Amino acid sequence: MRLPARGRAAGKVILLGEHAVVYGRPALAAGLGMGLTVELAPAAGPARLESDRPELADDPRPQMLLAEAAAALDLPARDFVARVRSELPAGAGFGSSAALAVALVRALGAAAGRPLDAPAELALGRRLETVFHGHPSGIDPAAAALGTCFRFVRGEPPIVTPLRPRAPVPLAIAFSGCPRSTGAAVGALRGRWEREPDRYEALFDGIAATVEAGREALVAGDHAALGAAFDRNQALLEAIGVSSAEVEELARVARRAGALGAKLTGGGAGGAVIALAPDTERVAAALRAHGARTVVARLEWMREETA
Numbered sequence: 001m002r003l004p005a006r007g008r009a010a011g012k013v014i015l016l017g018e019h020a021v022v023y024g025r026p027a028l029a030a031g032l033g034m035g036l037t038v039e040l041a042p043a044a045g046p047a048r049l050e051s052d053r054p055e056l057a058d059d060p061r062p063q064m065l066l067a068e069a070a071a072a073l074d075l076p077a078r079d080f081v082a083r084v085r086s087e088l089p090a091g092a093g094f095g096s097s098a099a100l101a102v103a104l105v106r107a108l109g110a111a112a113g114r115p116l117d118a119p120a121e122l123a124l125g126r127r128l129e130t131v132f133h134g135h136p137s138g139i140d141p142a143a144a145a146l147g148t149c150f151r152f153v154r155g156e157p158p159i160v161t162p163l164r165p166r167a168p169v170p171l172a173i174a175f176s177g178c179p180r181s182t183g184a185a186v187g188a189l190r191g192r193w194e195r196e197p198d199r200y201e202a203l204f205d206g207i208a209a210t211v212e213a214g215r216e217a218l219v220a221g222d223h224a225a226l227g228a229a230f231d232r233n234q235a236l237l238e239a240i241g242v243s244s245a246e247v248e249e250l251a252r253v254a255r256r257a258g259a260l261g262a263k264l265t266g267g268g269a270g271g272a273v274i275a276l277a278p279d280t281e282r283v284a285a286a287l288r289a290h291g292a293r294t295v296v297a298r299l300e301w302m303r304e305e306t307a
């Protein structure tokens with residue numbers, strides 16, 4: 001193994017289509033500038049993972065991920081330590097588990113002297129992400145690997161279409177600080193869908209329509225139309241039962257402070273809210289005054305430096 005070695009992957013934000021994407025509908029997402037880095041260094045004994053985030057250090061699953069990733073790359077799971085440095089708050093909808101999977105694959109590929117090509121990297125990132133979530137669509141590892149805006153449809157392999165926003169998309173992102181489980185939200189929705197498939201399929205079709213309207217608005221630089229797509233998608237997310245009073249309230253605060261649209265992002269149920277806001281600082285300040293933590297982002301056409 002060639003040590004030290006390093007891998008980095010982006011955090012993600014889902015713009016439109018979360019949850020329905022698990023049921024084959026399209027979604028729009030983007031990689032963020034903030035992300036997660038894995039450094040591999042020599043250390044005697046079984047391979048171990050050390051993290052600057054206590055919630056990752058105390059969780060046995062990253063250790064399983066490390067063993068699986070090493071096996072997939074034909075590397076011995078010993079005599080190195082993987083040090084994780086994350087800029088992503090865990091459990092807030094920023095895709096930290098997928099970013100960890102992709103950054104590990106990249107670090108181990110560098111250590112093996114054979115970095116994987118993009119499709120192989122994505123396939124392995126998706127397989128590893130299942131250590132965290134039962135049946136993910138694969139959109140999170142795609143964002144972690146791509147680091148830019150894209151349209152996504154799940155499949156074997158998924159269809160990933162990079163999108164070039166005509167104008168940078170200014171987002172205020174708020175998260176409440178109470179972590180929630182994407183796996184639990186996805187599982188509860190599956191139960192409701194099994195009981196009333198026709199009703200939920202129709203709602204998923206409605207979400208797909210907001211995704212396509214949002215995609216057109218993004219590439220045309222029409223932020224008013226993109227914001228309207230956010231609001232329609234949020235109403236449908238509420239209808240499928242993945243929103244929460246807290247998310248609704250944060251979305252209302254953002255709209256009152258001038259956002260063109262606001263919705264939950266990711267798994268929902270107490271997670272993060274995105275607001276499309278020409279004046280991101282003003283909207284972020286209103287959200288902070290409401291007790292949320294905030295991040296501002298400008299999504300543009302770029303390929304992140306990822307390795």
Ligand code: MEV
Binds near residue numbers: 093186
């Ligand atoms: C989680 O970031 C997005 C969900 O749609 C789940 C998935 O696609 O795997 C809720």
